[in-house]
Amino acid sequence: MSLPQLRRLLQHTGNKTDQFTLYEWGTMKYFIEAIAATLALKKTSSIARPGAGLFPVYNYRQHGISMLLYVAAMLLGFDAGVALKLFYILPLSAILCASLFFFLFFGRTKITSPSASRRNPHEINAAELLEREVVPLETGEALAVVKGQVILVTGAAGSIGSELCRQLLDYEPELLIALDVNETGLFDLAEGLRSRSHPHSAHLYPYIGDISDVQRMTRLFAGKRPSIVFHAAAYKHVPLLEEYPDLAIRTNVLATYHLCRLAEKYEVARFVFISTDKAAEPVSIMGASKRMGEMIVQSQAESAYCMTRFCAVRFGNVLGSRGSVVPIFAQQIEQGGPLTVTDPEATRYFMTIPEACGLVILTATTADQGGLYLLNMGKPVQIIDLAEKMIRLSGLRVGQDIPIVYTGLRPGERLHETLVAAHEELTPTANRSILRVTHKGHLPTLTTIDKWVDTIEDCLVHGYDTQFREYLFEIVREQELIPTG
Ligand SMILES: NC(=O)c1ccc[n+]([C@@H]2O[C@H](COP(=O)([O-])OP(=O)(O)OC[C@H]3O[C@@H](n4cnc5c(N)ncnc54)[C@H](O)[C@@H]3O)[C@@H](O)[C@H]2O)c1
Numbered sequence: 248m249s250l251p252q253l254r255r256l257l258q259h260t261g262n263k264t265d266q267f268t269l270y271e272w273g274t275m276k277y278f279i280e281a282i283a284a285t286l287a288l289k290k291t292s293s294i295a296r297p298g299a300g301l302f303p304v305y306n307y308r309q310h311g312i313s314m315l316l317y318v319a320a321m322l323l324g325f326d327a328g329v330a331l332k333l334f335y336i337l338p339l340s341a342i343l344c345a346s347l348f349f350f351l352f353f354g355r356t357k358i359t360s361p362s363a364s365r366r367n368p369h370e371i372n373a374a375e376l377l378e379r380e381v382v383p384l385e386t387g388e389a390l391a392v393v394k395g396q397v398i399l400v401t402g403a404a405g406s407i408g409s410e411l412c413r414q415l416l417d418y419e420p421e422l423l424i425a426l427d428v429n430e431t432g433l434f435d436l437a438e439g440l441r442s443r444s445h446p447h448s449a450h451l452y453p454y455i456g457d458i459s460d461v462q463r464m465t466r467l468f469a470g471k472r473p474s475i476v477f478h479a480a481a482y483k484h485v486p487l488l489e490e491y492p493d494l495a496i497r498t499n500v501l502a503t504y505h506l507c508r509l510a511e512k513y514e515v516a517r518f519v520f521i522s523t524d525k526a527a528e529p530v531s532i533m534g535a536s537k538r539m540g541e542m543i544v545q546s547q548a549e550s551a552y553c554m555t556r557f558c559a560v561r562f563g564n565v566l567g568s569r570g571s572v573v574p575i576f577a578q579q580i581e582q583g584g585p586l587t588v589t590d591p592e593a594t595r596y597f598m599t600i601p602e603a604c605g606l607v608i609l610t611a612t613t614a615d616q617g618g619l620y621l622l623n624m625g626k627p628v629q630i631i632d633l634a635e636k637m638i639r640l641s642g643l644r645v646g647q648d649i650p651i652v653y654t655g656l657r658p659g660e661r662l663h664e665t666l667v668a669a670h671e672e673l674t675p676t677a678n679r680s681i682l683r684v685t686h687k688g689h690l691p692t693l694t695t696i697d698k699w700v701d702t703i704e705d706c707l708v709h710g711y712d713t714q715f716r717e718y719l720f721e722i723v724r725e726q727e728l729i730p731t732g
Contacts, residue, residue, distance in 0.1 A: 365643070366642050367581075376566060397420065397473045400423065400476075401427070410600045517555065520560070524564075532719065545617045548616045549693060562598065586638065588634050590656060592629075619684040
């Protein structure tokens with residue numbers, strides 16, 4: 248067994264006994280009184296200690312010495328609760344030997360307080376982290392639009408897509424097509440709904456498919472004729488996608504373009520593109536590819552014969568999504584640390600997955616043609632504060648139990664996210680949690696978009712990898728008048 252493993256085992260053993268009860272605090276008080284009496288050389292006969300029914304009556308001076316040894320044991324590494332209990336069952340010499348062992352091997356002191364009971368970091372909920380109530384959203388508007396419809400959710404095995412499916416099912420669609428390339432994820436989604444006996448789980452239709460497979464997508468649209476599409480499938484990991492710009496473009500740009508064309512061709516009533524705050528003045532491949540997705544969706548809206556109402560919804564980070572900071576911190580806490588934070592100044596906007604998905608569905612029901620919307624994310628949160636809060640909520644101490652280390656920003660990451668670009672303006676909507684983003688300049692026309700897509704597809708065919716990045720940023724920057732560099 249390795250030292251860290253042994254340490255974890257001992258911490259775990261300590262867990263069961265280190266929660267102070269009132270009885271133990273009473274005992275502590277008794278000891279303090281006893282040591283005070285000893286120091287004052289007060290000779291006294293006895294005092295009844297808490298729980299005297301179980302234990303003999305103690306002599307102040309004798310237990311003043313015990314108290315000194317107890318404090319020493321605690322300083323040498325025992326949890327206070329463990330130390331207290333050991334005094335009832337072990338000879339003092341054994342305790343001192345054990346203390347010495349702890350001191351030599353672990354060199355750490357740990358005293359737990361009544362409020363700091365240890366807790367599984369994976370169980371910390373979003374409301375505790377955000378320090379506000381998370382109100383589930385169910386609306387009459389959504390029911391009116393979704394009930395009885397055939398709905399398609401892409402990326403249905405993902406964090407956002409799966410929650411969209413769960414919430415949409417509550418509105419009793421006729422059929423909910425849950426599309427993803429991730430077969431296991433789809434299986435888990437379907438099983439999860441079935442095992443919780445969701446009343447409409449039979450309406451879920453898991454569909455394994457790649458959104459960049461245009462032929463397969465055509466068959467799906469032609470066969471099932473969805474009337475609402477929530478497009479959440481994407482590649483999203485910022486530093487990773489810096490290495491694979493071709494894949495980011497294939498999935499986030501080209502597949503989005505073809506899905507929009509299919510939506511128009513098969514007369515889908517509403518098409519909702521899930522975007523991200525990283526699309527605002529993008530600095531990463533991921534952000535730029537999502538910004539281009541927004542432009543594609545918005546440009547489709549200007550087609551004269553378009554029966555489909557296209558819109559895009561942008562929002563910041565959602566708490567607890569796969570590969571995001573909260574599950575990573577929980578894992579790191581479970582492993583005994585350290586917690587890795589990119590920069591002490593780094594901030595992000597956060598909301599919960601159910602909140603974001605509830606508002607996305609609501610936006611879909613109320614959006615104007617070609618509208619770009621931003622969910623109201625409140626104030627940005629400092630990542631370091633989030634890290635410290637998670638450590639404390641796990642019943643541990645920042646620095647002493649779990650250290651925090653700074654790793655520096657990775658490629659494509661920025662210190663602070665921005666929700667809108669300099670040339671964009673926010674206007675309120677009827678719902679204060681949903682804001683409309685308006686572009687001050689001109690958006691690319693459908694013809695321009697078609698030309699870009701041709702060029703990108705050409706680059707993909709010829710494997711001009713290095714040109715993707717430049718071309719993507721050129722498009723986004725030129726259209727958005729963002730200064731380069
Ligand atoms: N997670 C967040 O904090 C957050 C915040 C704002 C916006 N978003 C946006 O929401 C979307 C989904 O994010 P998520 O957190 O759910 O990500 P996720 O990785 O959990 O889910 C994405 C899903 O898309 C699927 N997918 C990827 N490529 C596919 C393809 N070619 N064909 C079919 N399915 C494919 C994946 O298998 C995965 O299940 C992304 O566009 C992201 O930018 C996410």
